[in-house]
Amino acid sequence: MEFINTNLPYILAGISVGGQYALISIGYTMVYGILRLINFAHGDIFMVAGFAMVYLSATSPLYISIPFTIIITVLLGFVVERVAYKPLRSAPRMSIMISAIGVSYFLQNCAWYVTSGLAKQYPKIPWIGDSISIGSATTKIVTVITPILTFILVIALVLLIKYTKIGMAMRAMAKDFETSQLMGVKINSVISFTFIIGSFLAAIGSLLYFTNYTTVTPIAGAMPGLKAFVAAVFGGIGSIPGAVIGAFIIGICENIIKGLGWTTFSDAFTFALLIIILVAKPTGLFGEKSTDKV
Amino acid sequence: MSEKNRSLNGVITPQRKNEFFKSVLGFIRKNWVGFALIAAMFAVIFILEQILPSSSMLFVVLKKGAIYALVAVSMNLLNGFTGLFSLGQAGFMLIGSYTYAIFTIPLEARDAVYQYFNGGIIKFTVPVPVALIMAGLAAAIFAYLIGLPVLRLKSDYLAIATLGFAEIIRAVFQWDKLGPVTNGSNLLKRFPSFSSTLYPFFVSGICITIIVLLINSSYGRAFKAIRDDEIAAEAMGINLAKHKQLSFTISSFFAGVGGALLAMYQTTVQAAAFKSSMTYEILLIVVIGGIGSVTGSILSSFLFIASSEWWLRFLDDETYIGSFRVPLLASGFRKVVFSIVIMIVVLFYRQGIMGTKEISVDAILRFFRKLFGKESREEAA
Amino acid sequence: MTENILHTEKLTMQFGGVVALYNLTIDVNKGEIVALIGPNGAGKTTAFNCITGVYEPTYGSVTFCGETIVSNHPQGKMKKMYLGEKDSEKLKVIRPTPDKITKLGIARTFQNIRLFNSLTVFENVLVAKHxxxxxxxxxxxxxxxxxxxxxxxxxxxxxxxxxxxxxxxxELASSLPYGLQRRLEISRALATEPKLLLLDEPAAGMNPQETQELAEFIVKIKNKYDLTILMIEHHMDLVMKISNRIYVLDFGKLIAHGTPAEVQKNQRVIDAYLGVAEDA
Structure with missing residues (x-):
């Protein structure tokens, strides 16, 4: 109890960050599940969402800037897939991965060019940016909103995948890409749809994340992106509940480590965790073992 | 023991020695054009250094290009020849450059460099060549340790684990509790560096030669077999874990040496500079040069450095023609143009400049012979 | 006295709930050509993969030249899912990687040819010498x-x-015509200096003329390199002509075994291949 009392602010922050990582990691896990691609650009799409909000809110009210931020992010995700990944669908997997790195490099450099490398102040979103006290801790309302919103979105997504036709197509493609193509699944539209969902969730995640952290820089997406990917691997890549649970675990642990005064190692911890899970259970918490056919 | 048995056991008998020298001589005779070209290259650089001012951009490009060539070739050994996708190059370079700097800062300069840490805890220096090798070894040891758990897994995880590792290393080296060794987040400086362009050419040249010899050896064939088909390679008796580990460790060794050279070139080093974008740039150099081509990597290193440091610099400067401001040109535009070029290469010229081919003396000679042959035929017609 | 080269003891391979191979016990003696036949999906290639270490069998062991080289019993999650006999004898766990088995002297070819496509023909063979x-x-x-x-x-x-x-x-291995690729794959396997050669459908995609040549070729290399051969094959004329003994698998189980003549007359084999009429 003592531990919880002194660490309550960190645990709360951890849950909040965990929810934000969860929203990003779903984009990774779904794309990996279907294309077997680590979408290195996903973290940067998240970063662009942050900048879109900064620039849009400078000129327009929130009820316009928030929807437009989401639309821009979704469009970006869609365009990136169409331009950079679709032409390489039959290429070796390493080529697509390199293309993803190229996109990441491109987005970071563009952001750098547009902002001259300066950190931008993230606009205050009223209400969710307000302070609230829970027990002994004072925090922003966004901290409380994040896990709830994450939870709702994840349930909606799971239902979508389970009960709709496109969800079924996604599951089929994750199991066997070629066969589902032969069965008449329109793979290109399903893949686009996957990127759209991933980018949509990343945009929501960025609204919540940057409200917490208040500044956006061109490399702001790199670290959350990597951590979200680790979360996806931790939970068993391809599994949405796995990714969410992994993200919460990483968010909470990381903040407790910060609370203990080991801030330098809060990032290192994530990767130590990755290596541990890869050694102990390479398929992650909820992953299925697959045997390559010889 | 009979003469025959001894030679079987690998003792060098006079006869074997003779045969060995003969084969070395034969090798030199066969490749004299190549050796002559290398000698000529060094001579040209030497002469240029006497003629041109040392501040010339050309030397910046040559020095940095040579260093990046080494790092790119070492990455190619792993990504191109063994088919392992690693993104830890910046991390290994960081380890190399720090190892080099820490062990070579002269004792009298330590108090000034480690001003916040009472002159640091390392109270000795080693000669520069030893420090270069130590830089490589330090990177190799780290690579070995990471490789143990990660190389057994699917190659995707290697990419993310090495990328993560590079980030950890960057954080750890800036940790102030390690300050007495790494100087925390402060600069390391005043360690020996080089002024002549010949130096990085010489060191990179030796390292790249070793890598090429490795690639063309029995082990290099095993690496390529793993790249082509892991299951068949295993069925041919190639121990996957051992060979992947070897390739990863050796590649990291040379990345470490490259990092040390980079430290020498910059004259200062700071962990914060070794970001993942550095790894990305090296990867993109490899891609532009052609994955699986050593000469391609070398060529594209020089091209990349020349463009980014010299030819495309103007893109970063606001330019006015009369009172008209040329649009788009501003700080950071160079890198945007770069990224676009790279995406074009990745999407439309997947083979890069060289594909998996190599520039060899033979190929150059053949090219000229063909050229002249054609001309003489045209004359005849 | 015939010398036993390969012996598998109750080899079982289960993927999740699917039993691909069940209690396979076979023997191969020195100098023999033994064929493993059966309809598609009978578990023949799975047997090869268990013997060569590509898969870890769920249960059972493999003995090569009197030495146990592979041995396993169900563990972890598989313990609950295992559908085979729950006999108490616990085998020692020996799970070598395929390269170790190749080193002991078992070489193999693959059903869908696996050459090193970016290497030359010469290098493909040279790799095996490494x-x-x-x-x-x-x-x-x-x-x-x-x-x-x-x-x-x-x-x-x-x-x-x-x-x-x-x-x-x-020339690059990938540029060879199909028949020569098959031959290169066998040559590459021979370069590892094996005692036992496993051929996985060596005659797949060949016409009768080529199959005929292949039969002669297999007998020739067997004699020349003092080999023992275990092969999977669908071309019955090839199998009947050159093999000393035949094992027949169906749905992962051994249903018959004997000389070619015996197997040809076996009713269960005929049923497996031709099917049984519903009302029979």
Whole structure:
């Protein structure tokens, strides 16, 4: 109890960050599940969402800037897939991965060019940016909103995948890409749809994340992106509940480590965790073992 | 023991020695054009250094290009020849450059460099060549340790684990509790560096030669077999874990040496500079040069450095023609143009400049012979 | 007295709830050509993969030249899912990687040819010599192993010449026509100096003429290199002609075994291949 009392602010922050990582990691896990691609650009799409909000809110009210931020992010995700990944669908997997790195490099450099490398102040979103006290801790309302919103979105997504036709197509493609193509699944539209969902969730995640952290820089997406990917691997890549649970675990642990005064190692911890899970259970918490056919 | 048995056991008998020298001589005779070209290259650089001012951009490009060539070739050994996708190059370079700097800062300069840490805890220096090798070894040891758990897994995880590792290393080296060794987040400086362009050419040249010899050896064939088909390679008796580990460790060794050279070139080093974008740039150099081509990597290193440091610099400067401001040109535009070029290469010229081919003396000679042959035929017609 | 080369004891392979191979016990004696036949999906290739270490069998063991080289019993989650006999005898766990088994002297080819496509024909064979060389990475890089390397090259060239592939030696393996790719794959397996050669559908995609040649070729290499051969094959004329004994698998189980003549008359084999009428 003592531990919880002194660490309550960190645990709360951890849950909040965990929810934000969860929203990003779903984009990774779904794309990996279907294309077997680590979408290195996903973290940067998240970063662009942050900048879109900064620039849009400078000129327009929130009820316009928030929807437009989401639309821009979704469009970006869609365009990136169409331009950079679709032409390489039959290429070796390493080529697509390199293309993803190229996109990441491109987005970071563009952001750098547009902002001259300066950190931008993230606009205050009223209400969710307000302070609230829970027990002994004072925090922003966004901290409380994040896990709830994450939870709702994840349930909606799971239902979508389970009960709709496109969800079924996604599951089929994750199991066997070629066969589902032969069965008449329109793979290109399903893949686009996957990127759209991933980018949509990343945009929501960025609204919540940057409200917490208040500044956006061109490399702001790199670290959350990597951590979200680790979360996806931790939970068993391809599994949405796995990714969410992994993200919460990483968010909470990381903040407790910060609370203990080991801030330098809060990032290192994530990767130590990755290596541990890869050694102990390479398929992650909820992953299925697959045997390559010889 | 009979003469025959001894030679079987690998003792060098006079006869074997003779045969060995003969084969070395034969090798030199066969490749004299190549050796002559290398000698000529060094001579040209030497002469240029006497003629041109040392501040010339050309030397910046040559020095940095040579260093990046080494790092790119070492990455190619792993990504191109063994088919392992690693993104830890910046991390290994960081380890190399720090190892080099820490062990070579002269004792009298330590108090000034480690001003916040009472002159640091390392109270000795080693000669520069030893420090270069130590830089490589330090990177190799780290690579070995990471490789143990990660190389057994699917190659995707290697990419993310090495990328993560590079980030950890960057954080750890800036940790102030390690300050007495790494100087925390402060600069390391005043360690020996080089002024002549010949130096990085010489060191990179030796390292790249070793890598090429490795690639063309029995082990290099095993690496390529793993790249082509892991299951068949295993069925041919190639121990996957051992060979992947070897390739990863050796590649990291040379990345470490490259990092040390980079430290020498910059004259200062700071962990914060070794970001993942550095790894990305090296990867993109490899891609532009052609994955699986050593000469391609070398060529594209020089091209990349020349463009980014010299030819495309103007893109970063606001330019006015009369009172008209040329649009788009501003700080950071160079890198945007770069990224676009790279995406074009990745999407439309997947083979890069060289594909998996190599520039060899033979190929150059053949090219000229063909050229002249054609001309003489045209004359005849 | 015949010398036993390969013995599998109750080899079982279960993927999740699917039993691909069940209680397979076979023996191969020195100098024999033994065929493993059965309808598609009968578990023949799975058996090969268990023997060569590509898969870990769920249960059972493999003995090669009197030495147990693979052995396993269900563990972890598989313990609950295992559908086989729950006999108490716990086998020691020996799970070598395929390269170790190749080193012991079992070489194999693959159903869908797996050559090193970006290497030349010559290099494909040369790779197989890597395993037996005494060099280490340092001596190999500095060419201190030049004697060994020279010998490996000479041996590989000799092998290519025998197999009639010498004229293609500098071509990329992927550029060879199908039949020659098959032959190269066998040559590459021979280069590992095996005692036992596993051939996975060597005649797949061949016409009768080529199959005929292949039969002669298999007998020839068997005699020349003092091999024992275990092969999976669908071409019955090939199987009946050259094999000493035949094992027949169906749905992962051994349903018959004997000389070609015996197997041909076996009712269960006929049923497995032709199906049984519903009302029979």
């Amino acid at each position: 395993m037996r060389a005494k060099q280490n990475v340092l001596t190999a890089t500095l060419r201190l192993n030049w004697r060994e390397e020279k010998r490996a090259r000479e041996e590989s060239l000799a092998l290519l010449e025998e197999q009639g592939l010498l004229q293609y030696k500098d």
